[in-house]
Amino acid sequence: MDKPSNFVVERAAFPQLFAALDTRGYTIVGPTVRDGAIVYDALRGVDDLPIGWTDAQDGGVYRLARRADAALFGYNTSPHAWKKFLYPPAVRLTHARRENGAWRVMENDDAPPRYAFLGVRACDLAAIEIQDKVFLQGAYQDSIYAARREPAFILAVNCAQAGGTCFCASMGTGPRATQGFDLALTEILEAEQHYFLVQVGTERGAEVLNELAHRQATDEEMARAEKILLETAQHMGRTLDTRDLKALLYQNYEHPHWNAVAARCLACANCTLVCPTCFCSTMEDVTDLSGENAERWRKWDSCFTMDFSYIHGGSVRQTHRARYRQWLTHKLATWIDQFGTSGCVGCGRCITWCPVAIDLTAEVRALRDTETIKGA
Amino acid sequence: MQTLEPILAEHPFLQGLAPEYMQLLVSCASNVRFNSGEYIFQTGQAADKFYIVRQGKVALETPSPTHGELTILTVGPGDVLGWSWLVSPYRWHFDARVLEVTRAIAFDARCLRDKCDANHDLGYEMMKRFAQVFIERLEATRLQLLDVYAVHT
Amino acid sequence: MLSTLDSFPARADAHPMQPRLYRAHKRHRETPDTFTLELEAAQDDAPFTFAPGQFNMLYVFGVGEVPISICGDPKRSNLLLHTTRDVGMVTHALSRIKRGDVIGVRGPFGTGWDVERAVTRDVLIVAGGIGLAPLRPVLYSILAQRERFGHVSLLYGARMPEELLYMPELQKWRARLDLDVAVTVDRGTRHWRGDVGVVTTLIPKAACDPARTTAFVCGPEVMMRFTIFELQKRGVSDENIVLSMERNMKCGIGLCGHCQWGPHFICRQGPVFRYNEIRDWFALKEI
Numbered sequence: 001m002d003k004p005s006n007f008v009v010e011r012a013a014f015p016q017l018f019a020a021l022d023t024r025g026y027t028i029v030g031p032t033v034r035d036g037a038i039v040y041d042a043l044r045g046v047d048d049l050p051i052g053w054t055d056a057q058d059g060g061v062y063r064l065a066r067r068a069d070a071a072l073f074g075y076n077t078s079p080h081a082w083k084k085f086l087y088p089p090a091v092r093l094t095h096a097r098r099e100n101g102a103w104r105v106m107e108n109d110d111a112p113p114r115y116a117f118l119g120v121r122a123c124d125l126a127a128i129e130i131q132d133k134v135f136l137q138g139a140y141q142d143s144i145y146a147a148r149r150e151p152a153f154i155l156a157v158n159c160a161q162a163g164g165t166c167f168c169a170s171m172g173t174g175p176r177a178t179q180g181f182d183l184a185l186t187e188i189l190e191a192e193q194h195y196f197l198v199q200v201g202t203e204r205g206a207e208v209l210n211e212l213a214h215r216q217a218t219d220e221e222m223a224r225a226e227k228i229l230l231e232t233a234q235h236m237g238r239t240l241d242t243r244d245l246k247a248l249l250y251q252n253y254e255h256p257h258w259n260a261v262a263a264r265c266l267a268c269a270n271c272t273l274v275c276p277t278c279f280c281s282t283m284e285d286v287t288d289l290s291g292e293n294a295e296r297w298r299k300w301d302s303c304f305t306m307d308f309s310y311i312h313g314g315s316v317r318q319t320h321r322a323r324y325r326q327w328l329t330h331k332l333a334t335w336i337d338q339f340g341t342s343g344c345v346g347c348g349r350c351i352t353w354c355p356v357a358i359d360l361t362a363e364v365r366a367l368r369d370t371e372t373i374k375g376a
Numbered sequence: 377m378q379t380l381e382p383i384l385a386e387h388p389f390l391q392g393l394a395p396e397y398m399q400l401l402v403s404c405a406s407n408v409r410f411n412s413g414e415y416i417f418q419t420g421q422a423a424d425k426f427y428i429v430r431q432g433k434v435a436l437e438t439p440s441p442t443h444g445e446l447t448i449l450t451v452g453p454g455d456v457l458g459w460s461w462l463v464s465p466y467r468w469h470f471d472a473r474v475l476e477v478t479r480a481i482a483f484d485a486r487c488l489r490d491k492c493d494a495n496h497d498l499g500y501e502m503m504k505r506f507a508q509v510f511i512e513r514l515e516a517t518r519l520q521l522l523d524v525y526a527v528h529t
Numbered sequence: 530m531l532s533t534l535d536s537f538p539a540r541a542d543a544h545p546m547q548p549r550l551y552r553a554h555k556r557h558r559e560t561p562d563t564f565t566l567e568l569e570a571a572q573d574d575a576p577f578t579f580a581p582g583q584f585n586m587l588y589v590f591g592v593g594e595v596p597i598s599i600c601g602d603p604k605r606s607n608l609l610l611h612t613t614r615d616v617g618m619v620t621h622a623l624s625r626i627k628r629g630d631v632i633g634v635r636g637p638f639g640t641g642w643d644v645e646r647a648v649t650r651d652v653l654i655v656a657g658g659i660g661l662a663p664l665r666p667v668l669y670s671i672l673a674q675r676e677r678f679g680h681v682s683l684l685y686g687a688r689m690p691e692e693l694l695y696m697p698e699l700q701k702w703r704a705r706l707d708l709d710v711a712v713t714v715d716r717g718t719r720h721w722r723g724d725v726g727v728v729t730t731l732i733p734k735a736a737c738d739p740a741r742t743t744a745f746v747c748g749p750e751v752m753m754r755f756t757i758f759e760l761q762k763r764g765v766s767d768e769n770i771v772l773s774m775e776r777n778m779k780c781g782i783g784l785c786g787h788c789q790w791g792p793h794f795i796c797r798q799g800p801v802f803r804y805n806e807i808r809d810w811f812a813l814k815e816i
Contacts (some may be wrong), residue, residue, distance in 0.1 A: 141782060525749060525752075
């Protein structure tokens with residue numbers, strides 16, 4: 001299919017992107033090597049990118065590795081998701097102060113950061129779209145998310161390789177970024193060449209592109225990018241059969257396989273923390289020693305904790321079985337009823353970062369293969 | 377004397393009972409009235425009657441040395457009072473104390489047992505009806521045991 | 530600044546996470562471990578409107594927030610009433626509130642009982658324990674327009690006579706000729722002259738035409754399950770059995786995820802549900 005606005009930016013011109021975003025007042029965040037992983041953090045320039053690095057991922061396994069080339073975006077998913085910027089892990093909701101014995105709720109006048117996200121994968125774009133549905137498109141919107149989301153500049157990078165735990169092709173979310181970006185790149189390294197095929201998504205994206213040396217892409221260059229993405233799609237480390245997935249899970253709440261997962265699950269909550277769509281939070285109350293200041297903080301929470309479902313008398317989901325079932329069924333089934341979309345984008349993070357290598361694609365397969373109650 | 381049949385037929389416990397059985401029952405039945413505070417029966421006494429309550433309220437009690445009389449259940453209009461007459465050794469396990477003036481139909485247990493023994497169709501009919509009462513009481517007792525309103529610590 | 534962006538549609542409550550200040554007008558004990566708080570606006574005089582069955586998040590500064598149903602008269606919008614039990618850290622702090630103390634209030638949230646749908650019908654209000662609190666506004670609403678309803682009964686069960694809520698009001702309601710009030714306790718002593726037995730035992734005797742009856746049910750989940758059995762046995766249809774569910778809640782607006790119950794967010798699609806909508810979920814354990 002012919003793309004109307006495809007351009008080429010040479011690797012040598014890429015650093016100009018940082019200046020263009022910087023002058024627009026963006027806080028630039030993107031991939032960088034830290035603590036033995038490629039994480040998302042503030043970037044000062046192109047040298048902060050994981051140049052020449054990649055990762056090897058499998059169930060419960062993540063290893064940094066050197067590439068034979070100097071690719072900027074030659075890795076797969078990060079343990080971080082962009083939600084840490086849009087939906088901060090800890091954020092103050094309320095600050096009240098007692099003055100002359102009377103409580104006053106203070107105005108929260110912190111200006112929200114304006115982020116430019118560099119290197120958003122197609123799966124993560126889909127995840128942002130899903131969190132938009134959760135936080136912005138219901139009866140109530142989350143003003144903290146809204147304030148960060150609306151100005152965010154998104155530079156997507158198509159995946160030139162698939163990771164060992166990736167299954168975006170099964171979920172229909174990747175590996176190509178199709179919408180929701182300002183600019184989308186495909187990084188191409190071949191022979192002596194190193195360039196980016198650029199697709200413009202918005203007017204804002206076009207303005208930024210205009211500050212970078214670029215030219216119209218040739219048909220060969222576009223075909224090269226197509227070929228890369230096709231290959232990526234064909235090399236997914238995992239697959240998930242999504243046919244009638246909602247019905248499958250709704251009909252198998254009492255499937256014995258949940259016990260098998262529960263026997264392995266540590267309820268450590270890693271999967272929920274690395275998941276780019278998981279959105280649960282809790283509240284924490286903080287006071288200072290004087291007792292004159294009281295704050296409420298919203299923090300990421302996980303349905304894997306015992307406290308999560310606590311009501312007077314005890315927790316509703318006492319067992320690991322119930323908590324894993326809740327997570328998986330929410331992600332793949334009830335989410336559809338709640339938000340009109342699956343809650344899974346196929347990024348594979350939950351598989352990589354599970355300390356005991358529980359693999360949701362395998363769990364679904366096990367449910368499907370041994371389904372006790374046959375779906376319609 | 378007015379026959380008890382229409383009164384019996386009105387009571388939920390005997391609703392829809394075939395007329396021939398009704399006639400058998402009537403011959404064992406008598407109209408009774410108890411005043412507030414009276415005991416209809418007491419623990420350990422011979423269970424020689426059972427009652428279907430038409431009006432009033434009766435408490436089934438059991439004494440406790442530290443809590444006084446504990447009420448297990450109150451029965452009122454439409455309810456059945458007493459089933460110890462059905463099973464050996466035919467002794468009451470609770471006190472039945474009248475809370476509000478109570479009108480009931482009393483059935484002579486020996487009379488009814490004899491009739492049921494002689495006519496198993498009647499016996500079966502009565503057992504079915506009592507089974508219903510047993511099950512309802514058992515379910516209610518289970519719910520009571522669950523103590524669902526308790527504060528959990 | 531917490532801004533609402535132009536590009537997103539404006540909502541009724543632009544700052545649902547910001548508590549409004551309310552002052553304790555009165556706190557009185559209902560039973561040994563429950564109490565009622567009467568609150569009045571400390572920030573502005575905007576009347577507080579709510580539907581029977583909705584709840585508020587009550588915030589004790591520095592201690593925390595709890596979801597508590599609103600139990601006052603929807604017509605009296607100047608006073609906000611909450612009855613709660615002293616069982617946790619926040620409810621304990623609430624139990625020590627003095628007249629004049631200020632707390633934060635967010636709400637009202639959730640769905641209501643939809644009393645309007647019961648107009649012309651017989652009504653059974655079945656309450657267990659503190660479950661009477663969220664049902665009291667239903668009674669206020671019905672009694673304010675009593676002629677629009679058929680036969681109305683309140684069936685109320687509690688653990689012990691000392692644990693019955695709203696005793697003076699129960700006595701007043703009991704004296705009315707247009708309202709049947711049946712009260713029972715699970716355990717009685719000689720001091721109690723009322724009924725002893727679980728609340729479900731009141732259902733077979735309640736005066737109503739099951740085919741045109743709406744039942745509003747609130748209490749512990751086990752009590753509600755047995756109540757549903759009894760109502761079904763009487764012939765009340767599932768869509769006319771309405772109940773209020775409880776789950777952990779942190780935000781009240783469907784964003785924190787805690788109150789999920791299958792596909793439902795109890796704070797948004799609930800807490801009040803028609804039984805036919807939730808039948809399948811009600812039967813599942815650890816959901």
